Amino acid sequence: MASAGTRxxxxxxxxxxxxxxxxRLVKSAVPFQDDMRRLKRRIVPYSDTTDNGANxxxxxxxxxxxxxxxxxxxxxxxxxxxTGWLPIVGLLFHLAGARHLVLTDIRRxxxxxTIARAKALVAKFLPQIAEDFAVPVxxxxxxxxxxxxxxxxxPWRAEDQPDNSLDIIFSRTVLEHLPPPVLEAYLRQFWRVxxxxxxxxxNVDNSDHWEHQDKSIGRLNFLRYEDGVLWRLASxxxxxxxxxxxxxxxxxxxxxxxxxxxDGPPDAQSLRDIKALxxxxxxxDRDPHDLAVLSSNFVLRKDAS
Numbered sequence: 001m002a003s004a005g006t007r008x009x010x011x012x013x014x015x016x017x018x019x020x021x022x023x024r025l026v027k028s029a030v031p032f033q034d035d036m037r038r039l040k041r042r043i044v045p046y047s048d049t050t051d052n053g054a055n056x057x058x059x060x061x062x063x064x065x066x067x068x069x070x071x072x073x074x075x076x077x078x079x080x081x082x083t084g085w086l087p088i089v090g091l092l093f094h095l096a097g098a099r100h101l102v103l104t105d106i107r108r109x110x111x112x113x114t115i116a117r118a119k120a121l122v123a124k125f126l127p128q129i130a131e132d133f134a135v136p137v138x139x140x141x142x143x144x145x146x147x148x149x150x151x152x153x154x155p156w157r158a159e160d161q162p163d164n165s166l167d168i169i170f171s172r173t174v175l176e177h178l179p180p181p182v183l184e185a186y187l188r189q190f191w192r193v194x195x196x197x198x199x200x201x202x203n204v205d206n207s208d209h210w211e212h213q214d215k216s217i218g219r220l221n222f223l224r225y226e227d228g229v230l231w232r233l234a235s236x237x238x239x240x241x242x243x244x245x246x247x248x249x250x251x252x253x254x255x256x257x258x259x260x261x262x263d264g265p266p267d268a269q270s271l272r273d274i275k276a277l278x279x280x281x282x283x284x285d286r287d288p289h290d291l292a293v294l295s296s297n298f299v300l301r302k303d304a305s
Contacts, residue, residue: 017210017217018230024237053088053121059172060089061132063201064096066299067168070260072199075099076167079193081156081186082174085109086118089172090150095122095129095140100149102166104156119144158189167198173205175248177239187255194302200257204248204296206264209240218273219294226280244286245293252300261299266292 067074074096083090083103087110090101103110122129123144130137169190175183190200208222222242225231234240243251245264252259270292283291 015214015217017214017221020210020213021234021237025233028237053086053118054125056086056088056172057092057122057125057129059203060092061129062297063089063170063172063203064092065132066261066263066297067170067199067201070199070299070301072201073167073197076195076198077102077165078168078170079156079161079166080104081169081171082106082177083110083152085114086121087115087150088118088122089170091118091122091144091148092129093168093170094148095143096133098149098168100151102153102156102161103150104153106155108152108154110152115148158186158193161189161193163192164195166193167195168201169194169198170201172203175202175204176206176209176241176243178241179239180241180243180247180251183241184251184255187251187257191256191302196302196304198302199260200298200300200302202248202296202298202300204245204298205294206244206296207294209238210234218270218277219267220270220274220277220291223274223283223291224278224280227282244290245296246287246290248296248298252298257300258303259298260301261297263298264293264296266290267294270294 064074074093075098077100078090078093078098079102080087080090080093081104083105087101087103090103094101123141126137126140126144130140133140178186194200207219208217211217211219211221222231222234222240225234245262249259249262266289271288274288274292279291
């Protein structure tokens with residue numbers, strides 16, 4: 001990976017991630033995108049890579065492990081915020097005994113074919129899952145073949161979810177895409193809809209998501225930009241709130257949650273990169289160790305207070 005200060009340019013002086021940003025902006029202006037997406041999926045079913053599926057499963061296994069250690073109730077009703085194409089982590093909760101899954105998104109991506117694809121991917125890892133769950137593989141296979149009890153909400157309207165109706169809420173790489181005021185409002189709604197003693201588990205990707213497509217930039221590259229025109233355009237193309245690990249901790253405390261786990265070690269390479277990174281004003285006085293946390297895992301509980 002290039003160092004934090006290296007910014008290879010494309011023709012016209014643009015950096016590769018900025019070219020990708022412009023492409024997304026143009027694409028977002030095309031009308032009837034949801035209709036075209038649905039038509040495409042009727043012709044060519046969605047197919048994720050095994051690597052992506054394995055990564056989702058790995059993160060999901062960590063989330064279930066953390067919730068298990070915290071004493072969560074896996075046999076109740078579970079809400080996933082931002083299911084995406086494949087309900088891989090939701091299927092793990094199903095295997096763990098969830099009674100019903102509430103799956104959500106901002107646009108309709110999941111369907112019966114993507115559920116089947118997710119089941120096929122999970123089936124490949126059943127021996128490892130069975131070992132982690134400490135149950136026979138055959139039991140998990142039988143559970144996987146059962147009809148999945150779920151409802152799919154696009155979009156999910158928090159105000160329509162009844163009070164005290166859920167036992168677990170979880171998300172994977174979703175919170176970083178919510179504006180802070182929206183996220184804080186959701187956290188207060190999550191408190192309302194969870195039963196007393198219910199838990200949340202959130203995995204947050206604090207890195208610059210443009211780096212996923214442009215390896216010439218560092219994983220904290222977005223901290224160099226002020227909230228000016230360029231970053232506003234980038235946010236229209238693909239919003240990232242750029243909150244850091246401690247910002248989430250403070251927001252959870254502010255909205256009344258009991259923190260059971262806040263895991264987020266700083267990334268060693270990012271700590272080195274940040275020394276050469278020309279930080280925007282809002283981050284110049286922040287602890288570099290906080291800025292360099294690239295992945296956060298949180299487990300929180302609704303206490304009766």
